[in-house]
Amino acid sequence: MKLSKQFKIVTYGIFFVTIFVFLIVNIFQQFNIYKEEVSKETKKYIQIEKSKLKEKVDLFAEQFEYILNNVNAPKKHKIEAFKKIIENYNKHHLDKYIFIDSEKGGILVYPDSKLLGINLLKSNNEKLRKLKEMLIKASHSKEHFIVYEWINPKTGKKELKISYVRHIKHSPYFIGSGIFLNDINKIKNEIKNYYLNEFLDSMVLFLLLILLLTALFYVLLKNIENKLKNDLTVFEKFVKKEKIYKNKIYFEEFRNLAVKIIKLLKEKSKLLKNIEYKTYFDELTSLPNKLKLEKDLKKLNPKGSMIVDIKNFSLINDYYSIEVGDMVLKNLAKNLKNLLPDNCKLYRYSADEFIVLNFGEILCKELVEKIFSYFKYKIIDIKYKNEEIPINIELIMAIIKDGNKENIIKKLHLALLYAKKNDLNIVFYNEKMDIEEKVIKKFESIEMVKKALTEDRIIPVFQKIIKPDKISYECLVRIKEKDRLISPFFFLDNVKNTALYFEITKTMIRKSCEVFKNRREDFSINFSYKDLHNDKIKRYLKEHIEKYNLQGRVIIELLETEAMEDFKEVIKFIKEMKPYGIKTAIDDFGTGYSNFSYLADIHPDYIKIDGSLIKTINKNKRYYTIVKHVNYFAHDLGIKTIAEFVHNKEVYDVLVELGIDGFQGYYIEEPREVI
Template sequence: MISNVSILKNITILYAEDEAALREITLNILKGFTKKQLVAENGAEGLELFKKNESEIDIIITDVNMPIMNGLEMIREIKKINPNIPIIVATAFSNTEYLLEAIDIGVDKYVLKPIDMKKLLQLMSQSLLYHELKDLYVDNLTHLPNRNRLKKDLEDNNQGLMAMINIDKFSTINDLFGESNGDKVLLEFSDALRKYFSNDDFKLYRIEADKFLIIANDYEKDVQEFYDLCKKFEIYIEQMPVYIDEHEIDLNITIGIAKSANANAYKYVQRVISYARKKFEPILIYDDSFNIQESFEENIKWIKKIKTGVKNDNFKGYFQPIVNTQTKEVYKYEALIRYIEEDGTVVSPFKFLDIAKKAKLYPNIIKIMINEAFNLITKKNKRVAVNISFEDIASENTMSYIYSTIEKHKEFANLLEFEILESEEISDFSEVFKFIERVGNYGCKVGVDDFGAGYSNFNMLVNLNISFVKIDGSLIKNIDSSKNQKIIVRTIDEFAKKFGFSTVAEFVSSEEIYNQIKEIGVDYCQGYYFNAPLSYDEID
């Protein structure tokens, strides 16, 4: 009889009506079509029922003229709690002047009294379907437009002046305080956004869990003026902690700003916020000097080259000597990856390694390095150290390959060493312990690389069963002119020696630096003062 009425059978309805006879008649009919009915005799009762039962209420039907609190006042308060709840107003023909006001505060539909029940049920079905579609474009938590809405809006308008805001390390908040408190932080944050960037001048979007976008309604708005407003917001957020229950939560944000008349603003703002985070800049405006398009093209080129290079054997190991500090005799070699162009040009990993990691292609490279290391070990009887990251250790596929390769060459395994990249955060030390123990059973030594940079901590050295510590080059390269760096290097060296670790200094590029390292007593040295990385054929 009534189209789409089946959609109503599982819904809960809030019905507010002060006329007892009409309320009873309408309610009896609604009971036959809906799962549950909550009934109020005035707006105040309706508001209280909504507050208590918000999570289960699917639609609201309300009269306008009611005692204590009228229907429109109730709607205003409910819309503050949930702007997306479907609402149908029932009003007498003589009160149609209220309809403009009702529409203005977000009412979906209206029905005239006396109520035509067939019409009411149809409106209820239509309203629910409308909101089902509308929810595709609205973020459920903050009630801001979402990425789907943004895509449609960008299709409609090529010009754009916008700012992207990223809450730094938001996942840490979820880890420390729980996701429910993380949601409360996001709600507080979105309220602050609305306060600083009014609907009259800006459109706000939540486009990812911790990313928001602001688009100026006026494309001609001065960029510097927009920057100043974003800067004030950034200062406000960082100076005013969010309070969740008794928890004080400090937030830091990064903001990227871009303007373009040819549909590139969104692409630019994504790139500039990434650039700002790398540079530890809280706020940056995009300009053409960032060479964004060229950077994208370079990334795409290298992803293709990495994939084909793995198949065509373009990746080769180069090996930099590590010498005994006292005798200058080569003790071992560090294996370093290089890409060999078709014309023989040797390309350093600076060009491709980060891209390989981001494109999930790096596991192919670590496998190549293991093979290259064993090639030098087995054919020229050299000791070789290979860099390994925590991400490698945590990868079942990568570790399976490494263990099987070591097993294949186990008679030479005592000449293979691993340098764990200490500049990368280790989230699960149990995996590292297992790795060190397992390769140690083959006679492989394990050390910590880049110590003194990133997440350095002496406690880690004590707890890991390592054999050596490589001191980060940032502490070595100016040791001949920096008293403070010399003190730090001496401290690391003395600490390591007390626990039985040998020490290695990298970036030894001059005789002056070498003399300082020798005076301190660091066991081994590596750097261009002794030799550049060598190809397999260049090693005797």
């Protein structure tokens, strides 16, 4: 018995109309979702960028206000000092530069020097006059945001720009920064492409499902027809896994296709969950990570927060191993989680930093002290390589009591830095913590050094030292910035506790050795106490001395204050480097303890008398007497002396009269990039 042709046409018609309506509705819904997601993510991005602008401008504005109103110095000097900070920032952030203008005067800071000093209110261009009036108005408004057309320094073309502008209290100045809408449009296009791909993927899967349903429907009708004809049920054939063959269509094959599609969908779902977990959770501790914290802060409102840091955690990694350090972190995470009440959420923010968000009652002092005491008196037994290592850790904890989540991460880190600076274990954040200026400078320095290392702009400059028997050079580190050289005074101390510091040392070793490999003079490189303790740095130095055959020509300069801290380590270093002919010099002698007894133990080849004693030696009898006795004592021990900061003939003549062995300073020669 066969199904009638009319029945088939009606049945197929109803089926395909239903599928078509379902397809159109689904496409419409998915497209709306696509548009909503693009719109939502774009708004979210713009809001984030606006928040960043506000945070950055407010930060610099507060700093400028503090300098203008609290620092005891001539106003001109204060303005110039702050201008240098902003100009340095702008060099590394040209796309989001900061500008400073005066309501009645000219522009103070702007990337294009041609506009500096120009008062737009006096411009012949009416648009520029109106723009400045709008900027002044925006700086005094509640919103502070303004949209206008301006030249993009990167493209040289006029583009729409959104800026955040703020008035500097008790002054005629206003400060601002912005982002060009073309940059926002680029991100918007990226968001569109991302969600478009998602939309197309879902459509492909949906069409595959429709194809499967169509095939299954076709097979179903055929099997109904076969049932009527052969008096056999589809169910019996399906159970027996017999193939129902009609017009070369196999029911079993479609069943397998359906299974594969369902499996594919499950695998995709599992993969997405796995990606989400790896994105938002820390692999070591299984705690939510930094990204998850930032995401949660956008939608959650904590009543308080806390950051927990392990004091001197790097020593555990250095002394035991990174594996042991990881075990300590896992143990800390587990115990912290157990100690915290249910209304708190724990995150691993970075290496040894954990952040707690509190959603219940305010974080009380008793709970904080309980956590601190627990770890203070607890010995953590770490099992490593068939050994049990007992480790005791000390925590540093910074707490924010209020529920204001604005700049919460920044405030926690400011409080943590305050605790470290003042050697405190527990600190409650307050607005009066005066460390923000140093933090800004430190972050700027780190950013500057990172960029300089990436672009190979860390270079040595060479200052001549004249001695009775020979000439040598001191290799001094600088950052090359277009047509100027930046002194280490502006960056070196700020990166001393980072891995960047050792990269600077390695760069100085490599580039200095390359310069002197084809010359005859001796040359000196500055080492810190950290360098002496770093086996990789010492090995790097040895390798380059051997590579360029520089045995007997390298002098390592050590600061007097650092050499005094552990002169046994200095003696060990001297013995280790003896086969390579490395000489040593104690730098800036006279600034620290000036304990002559340790010189006999270390017995350096040179001591370099600090410039603070040298520069007025021709006028200051006390300094004259000190240098005279230092020189006498050094010679008695067989150590040669070098005077630093020899800046004029009068000073030089006095030093010659005293019998100093070597001379260095601008009178002899200024540091040079090429020799």
